[in-house]
Amino acid sequence: MEESHRYTFTAGLKAGTSIAIGYFPIALTFGLLAKTTGLSVIEATAMSILVFAGAAQYISLSLIAAGVSPAVIVINTFIVNIRHFLMTASLNEKMEPDAVWKKALYAFGVTDETFSVLATRKEDRIRTPFAAGVILIAYSSWVIFTAVGHRIGANLPLFLQAAMSIALYAMFVGLLVPSMKGNRKVVMLALTAALVNSLFYFTGWLSTGWAILAATLISAVFIEYVYARKGKS
Amino acid sequence: MDTWYWWMIIGMAVVTYVPRAIPLTFLEGRELPRPVQNVLRNIPYAVLGALIFPAIFFVQENIWFGIIGAAAAFGLAFSGANVMVVVLGSIAVLAGFSLLL
Known part of the structure; x- marks a missing residue:
């Protein structure tokens, strides 16, 4: 038992x-930008420790620099991160049942990236220690490299920075493609959400946070409806 | 920075944590209706589609980074490479491309 844990x-x-690799350049740049925004290394790292949400943290820096009121920054953070509600609802179906305090603890670490890695696992039920491992290494990278970015106050060489900006997207692709093979439904789900999200992006109808949430929900419901009808007929 | 900063990150922490925690704690041990379960099972693949597109094309100002990076990632993934190889391989391809520029 101990061994399997x-x-x-x-x-x-x-x-x-x-x-962790994908977070490295983003956290480094976040630390650096936080410094130029006037945050101390403690303040910058504290944000990464307490909030752990890449996009929202980046946006907060530009809003602080623009002199936007803290209340507005908090509301904006909520809007950007509301999509995690959908992700944790989905993840809950896949996680092994466990004590509520444990689930409340690892819920803190559900980001776009940790969710993607966990939710695309082949096994039916994910063990809590496995989720803890995924989250811990991701979180450590995020926090440590925020502090490092602030301390060294410099970025990676330009060519490497440009190259590494693909990392998280490449990871999303690497997680999605194996599930797409031989599964038309998965292809349709990803394609529909991609098209709807692109529509929102290029028309500017919704901000990024809402757009991802809406595109995901529209695709998940619509494709389920199509498949349910096909099943009946 | 003043105390407002600390109140702000506490506020950010709370509004980020609550949507993450509510489903995992409130839904524990509850069986959702079958159609809802089915939709929730679709979420991961739909989310990935929305997270990848169109953002993958805009990783750099120069759109070629996005196009070449996306081609490398999909190429590697379809050839059966595992996630780590897809990530490192795509970075390597773009590092090469950016050194050529």
Whole structure:
């Protein structure tokens, strides 16, 4: 029992490594930008420790620099991160049942990236230690490299920075494609959400946070409806 | 920075945490209606589609980074490479491209 626990936590760390790599340049740049915005290393790192949400943290820096009121920044953070509600609702179906305090604890670490890694696992039920491993390595990278970025006050060489900006998207692709093979429904789900999200993006009808939420929900419901009808006829 | 900053990050922390925690705690041990379960099972693949497109094309000002990076990532993934190889391979391709510029 002890052995299998250790295994699943370690397997989680391993599965989360690609997130840690992807977070590295983003956290580094966040630390650097926080410094130029006038935050101390403690203040910048505290935000990464307490909030752990990449896009919202970046936006907060530009809003602080623009002198926007803190209340508005908090509301904006809520809007950007509301999509995680949908993700944790979905993840709850896949996680093993466990004590509520444990679930409340790892809920803190559900980001776009940790969710993607966990939700695309092949096994029916994900063990809590596995999720803890994925989240811990991702979170560590985010926090540590925020502090490092602020301390060294410099960025990666330009060519590497440009190259590494693809990392998280490449990871999303690497997680999606194996599920697409031989599964038309998965292809339709991804394609529909991609098209709807692109529509929102190019028309400017919704801001990014709402757009991802709406595109995901529209695709998940619509494709389910299509498949349910096909099943009946 | 003053105390407002600390109140602000506490506020940001709360509004980020609550939507993450509510489903995982309130839904524990509850069986949702079958159609809702089915929709929730679709979410991961729909989310990935929305997270990738169109943002993957705009990782840099120069759109070629996005186009070449996306082609590399999809190429590697379809050839059966695991996630880590897709990530490192795409970075390597773009590093090469950016050194050529």
